[in-house]
Amino acid sequence: MKIASWNVNSLKIRLEHVQNWLAESQTDVLCLQETKTEDANFPLQELQQAGYHVVYSGQKTYNGVAIISKCEAAEIQYGLPNFEDAQKRLIAATINGIRIVCVYIPNGESTESDKYQYKLAWLAALHEWLKAELVRYPKLALLGDYNIAPEDRDVHDPVAWAGKVLVSEPERAAFQGLQKLGLRDTFRLFEQPEKSYSWWDYRMMGFRRNHGMRIDHILISQVVNCTASSIDKGPRKLERPSDHTPVWAEIS
């Protein structure tokens, strides 16, 4: 089954892109972040009419996550149970026997910001919760916008970014902590082109110059098999794109 993750930066603006990409990519499970849509306004009918099941947890203006799938989602979890949070950043469900966890990890703003402390606390809670979740659901995939570039090769200019938010040592340590739980970065299971990124700044022709970062990831537990994983730059080339593009993995 093909699973994917895409920070759409407003589902309202990007609905057509999402529908088109779902159809052409033949994706079975698509995790969305930054839907920026209250649940009452979620475009449920449009997606159902296209033949998909959807679960979602959103709010006005900021954040918001959703899982779109060809098969029905069960055992839906909204938010981290061990972290009091008004921000809608996590939704999980069991689909085709695999625990799908969709996350929008906080950005952090800068290492000096209160939001950075919130990010690290959120990551610590995610780690603790996943430890238990993996016992309950050994077949698990963690997809989303992590807002972490795990290594320097995931950053277009690692010297300029050194120590900054998205690449700082505590953030990378948190990412490695997830890997120590047995979760594997599907993208790095395969030979990949150099300078592969999933996000490019809207400003200064970031995409055209490939000034990007790989901050969207799909991690899978050890008992999940993966036969391919890649980044689809296609949607980033469209008119009025999200600043992120979809990442995907073929798993069984």
Added chain:
DNA sequence: ATGGCTTCATAGTGAAGA
């Protein structure tokens, strides 16, 4: 150069993203 672009929000000297 703390900008640059995009979104949602409100009408702010805006906020947030990454």
